[in-house]
Amino acid sequence: MQYDIETGGRVRHVAVNRAGDGFAVSVDGRLHQVDLARIDAHTLSLIVDGRPGPLGPGSVYEATVAPGTDGRVVVAIGTVPVTVSLHGRRGGGRRQGGAAPGSGPLRITAPMPGKVVRVLVKTGDAVRARQPVVVVEAMKMENEVRADRDGTVAEIHTRDGMSVEAGALLMIIQ
Amino acid sequence: MKKILIANRGEIAVRIGRACREMGISPVAVYSECDRTALHVRLADEAYAIGGSAPRDSYLRIDRILEAAKKSGADAVHPGYGFLAEQASFARAVQDAGLTFIGPTPEAIAVMGSKTAARAAAVRARVPVVPGTPDPIPPAISGSQLQEIARSIGYPVLVKAVSGGGGKGMRTVIHPEDLVDAVRAARSEADAAFGDAAVYLERRLTEPRHIEVQLLGDQFGTVLPFVERECSIQRRHQKVVEETPSAAVTPALRQSLAAAAATVARAVGYTNAGTVEFLVEPGGAFFFLEMNTRLQVEHPITEMVTGIDLVQWQIRIARGERLDLDPDALLTPKGHAIECRIYAEDPDNHFLPSPGRILALRAPAGPGIRDDSGVTAGFEVPIFYDPMLSKLVAWAEDRPRAIARARRALGEYVVGGIKTTLPFFVWLLGQPEFAAGRFHTTYLDELLASPNRRPFAEPGAGIEDVAVMAAALQAMLSPSATAEGGSEKGVRPLFGAGSRWKDRARLEGVEGLAARAVRH
DSSP, rough: EEEEETTTEEEEEEEEEEETTTTEEEEEEEEEEEEEEEEETTEEEEEEEEBTTTBOOOSSEEEEEEGGGGEEEEEETTTEHHHHHEEEEEEEOESSTTTTTTTSSSEEOSSSSSEEEEEOOTTTTTOTTTTTEEEEEEEHHHHHHHHESSEEEEOOOTTTTEOOTTOOOOEEOO | OOEEEOOOOOOHHHHHHHHHHHHTEEEEEOOGGGTOOHHHHHTTTTTEOOSSSGGGTTOOOOOHHHHHHHHHTTTTEESSSSTTTTTTHHHHHHTTHHHHHHHSHHHHHHHHSSSSHHHHHHHHHHBBOOSSSSSSTTTTHHHHHHHHHHHHHHOOOOOOOETTTTTTEEEEEOSSGGGGHHHHHHHHHHHHHSSSSOOEEEEOOOOOEEEEEEEEOTTTEEEEOOOOEEEEEEEEEEEEEESSOTTTTOOHHHHHHHHHHHHHHTTTTTOOEEEEEEOOOOSSSSEEEEOHHHHHHTHHHHHHHHHHOHHHHHHHHHHTTOOOHHHHHHEEEEEEEEEEEEEEEEGGTTTEEOOEOOOOOEESSSSTEEEOOOOOOEEEEEESSSOEEEEEEEEESSSHHHHHHHHHHHOOEESSSSOOOOOHHHHHHHHHHHHTTTOOTTHHHHHOOOOOOSSSSOOOOOHHHHHHHHHHHHHHHHHGGSSHHHHHOOOOTTTTTHHHHHHHHHHHHHHHHHOOOOOO
């Protein structure tokens, strides 16, 4: 999964993949191995890179993740609250029925409530994995919704200027 | 005494309930509409609803509190601090209902509730008071008479409300030409806040410390003072950090302060727990400021260094026991204790209230740590009351170790879902002047006003990276727990109340809301 996450006036590109028992998380291209344990619904314990590294003098962090106002999320690392904005899942569309990558229809959904600024493709277009297909504006930011994999645009369920709820179906890629 | 009704809420109601239980007494809670799930209700044996969330509809309703007391069959009432604790009429109503009021007599509350009457009592007891007018300024006084009085006291002068507290109805006058306007402004502020427009004048001391003496008095005339509490760390006249003993008090000064406090208390026939507040000048000269006729917020630090349970003693005195404590031991602190008042406020946004649901909570523990809290995870911090969540107290063998321990505990404290003053305390306890014990009552306000101050909670680049990683992981694994997924599933209204409080704060003006929150 990939996310654009804004904090401190800067957008970070974050990619998360499972790796063994933990996760490989890249932040702006710098890869970290994260051992993750859930403490409660809002609290995560992270051990980053298994030892003190470039992030600080330690490697154990506790994060309390709380939804804030205006769609922002407040992540407290210890006593330091960090306000972040999740600008959607890039390539975060869901596959139906557990279809294997590269086969079956792919539903592209809105990652957040917002307004469709531009539909970038039309029915019948061939698209490649990670290709932007729709631009949704939310929190005064434009967010590109991308195709998860190669395919052909089968159905389009939105149009420029349409307001969408989070999870609304935008298009189906065959 | 078998059953005590606790006419309060929050951490102090929890604190009193604990003392009751330890003494085999059944604690009875009262609660307002928004406090049904509050900790003080959950820990009580019985609980009675007393009305709407606004204090005037519940915690200030003497009739409903007494009705609850009657229904429960309680034989005594503990007022805590704030709300009705210092209203002589409440103490009298409790007695008239045939119940024991756990506190001083209505007469003592009334005398000390008037600042000018309290000053007069101190003068009669030959305890120095800050130079000022012995009586309220007559409303019809002429400008020139006023100027004459101020000149005889000496500038700068303070205009203070006779019924005041918490800095309301108070004005500092440095230039004589501002005096008449300041008196007028203080009068109208005092009238609005306390229903009493009377004001008096007092000299403003230069860089004084606020030092207070806890005492207990029994019904047989014994009054015992305790080692002093240092309360000079204040933000806009509200205490935020208290410690004992004071770094500025020598053993000789301690004896003098204790003797003066006990003399004032004896002069008014004081019983139960009370606190005499002094201003202490850099040279050690001290002046009576006022007497608080109740348990103080900061009482735990005294308990930590003396081993005395003040709330249990309040109950024991009320039921007629004799104070048989060793007076010397009460003036001999064992170690050092520091208290931080943890508020639901955003220190990086002008300390605006930050109410809302507490999503996660981990209180610190371990050696020397005491956390007197009124909240739990899942509780919605209401918009209606003082936003204090808890009092974090650290005890250690000496002051440097107590500071280190407090900082350790602050680092362990997690309150998720709302902003708190925790990062502010991490910053404050790291200030060199604090470590050196070099401060006075306006030190913190001056420090906060410095233009180049950094935010209290400033994430370094590494912390930001960890935060975005955590946000991404949470979004992926538990989308309903982030705002994005939450709105999708309709489980969003976690923070509705938060914005409501903030809207109200904006509506009334931040100053107005701050003025409304009377703290103790």
